[in-house]
Amino acid sequence: MKSVSRLLLVYIINQSLHWFIIGLILPVSSLFMLEKGNNLQEIGLIFAVSSAAVLLLELPTGGLSDALGRKRVYLLSLLFLLGAVLLVMISWNLVTLLLGYVLFGAARALSSGSIDAWFVDEFNRLEPGGDLNSKLAKANIYIPLAMGLSALAGGALPDVLGSYTSHFGAGIYSINFIAMAIIIAVQYVLTAKLVIEKVHTSRSARMTDGFRQLPQLVSDSVRYGIKQVAVFMLLLTTFAWGFAFSGLETYWQPQVKDLLVTDSATWVYGLLTAGYFISASIGGLFIGPVARWLNIPFRTLLLAVRVLLGILFLILAAQSTVVGFTVFYFVLFMTNGMASSPDATLFNEQLDESNRSTMQSLSSLFLQLGGLIGSFVHGFIAQNASISVTWYVTGGVLIASGFLYMNVRADAKNTVSPAAGEISS
Secondary structure: OOOHHHHHHHHHHHHHHHHHHHHHOOOOOOHHHHHHHHHHHHHHHHHHHHHHHHHHHHHHHHHHHHOOOOOHHHHHHHHHHHHHHHHHOOOOOOOHHHHHEEEEEEEHHHOOHHHHHHHHHHHHOOOOOOOOOHHHHHHHHHHHHHHHHHHHHHHHHHHHHHHHHHHOOOOOHHHHHHHHHHHHHHHHHHHHOOOOOOEEOOOOOOOOHHHHHHHHHHHHHHHHHHHOOHHHHHEEEEEHHHHHHHHHHHOOOOOOHOOOOOOOOOOOOHHHHHHHHHHHHHHHHHHHHHHHHHOOOOHHHHHHHHHHHHHHHHHHHHOOOOHHHHHHHHHHHHHHHHHHHHHHHHHHHHHOOOHHHHHHHHHHHHHHHHHHHHHHHHHHHHHHHHHHHHHEEEEHHHHHEEEEHHOOOOOOOOOOOOOOOOOEE
């Protein structure tokens, strides 16, 4: 049990620090690009190119993680992330900035699901049949908190330390990227020291062999994800979530701006940015007691939470004051935080060690495809009707998608074959 506690602690430290790094540029990324002389259309192009890089690399990098080992690929992602930060910081035109954000996309694809898969594999090895949900729920308390604190720090850094970077002609928002680079180096050292992976013998110690295994591994995993009904239903629920939340993440700021009496109340945006991470953390804290109290299967619990999320979208769309919007915005993200660990547990129950990371990447691919399609649909509706109307549509989609969980049987868990031999990395 002591080793399980250490495993959970390492996982929480790793993922909290990882998302703290990402959160540092959330409040200022567009402002940084404007400071670099880019216009709004160019900013949209930069984000689109980065998203396209993630979509193209998501499955191959997930397969690479299954072929080579999760720790190796995650460490590689940190090198890509450091390269992206440095290139973006010194970028001198649109092309170099685009290249930097392509590296950001590659880093995100490489890191996607790698440490999560490592944690699940090691937990199943240490405590077969153990309560994975409670451990994921505990982790999901700290990770959103880290992002919330990071968003607050990222917003404060330019005001507090930005003048120092401006003396060197770098602009006040460059301080966020400098902070990222420093913490990435810390994260690399901590991961190398703390993450101990028992590499399954199906993986190769040689990187060249891992690349040769990659096409077959990805192909097998895609077929598995489509043919297995339970897995496919969960992938569809992920697609629906991505579709829905792309509309919220894109348009909550314009909606709040319309509700504000004065444009000078910019502190509201900071409050809402940090608040939704903290609300998600509170939801992760509540889900354990709620699940024990209700004592119902995860699929039923997730159906109830997904329907409630849809209803909250409908309520949020109807708000006419900032106070009302803020309250239901926080409640919505708290409810969403409650779904995170049961959904991850149910999905991992359908997988085994040989394809877990690839399937995590396939899930991320469905999430991003949902977000990409959603961005076009929401944009059309918001432009021709209103933001509220697109959230009404989103609420209906979420409610309908909840019933997909009823096609997932919790006892469909695949058995993980004991490893014939393992090597430490």
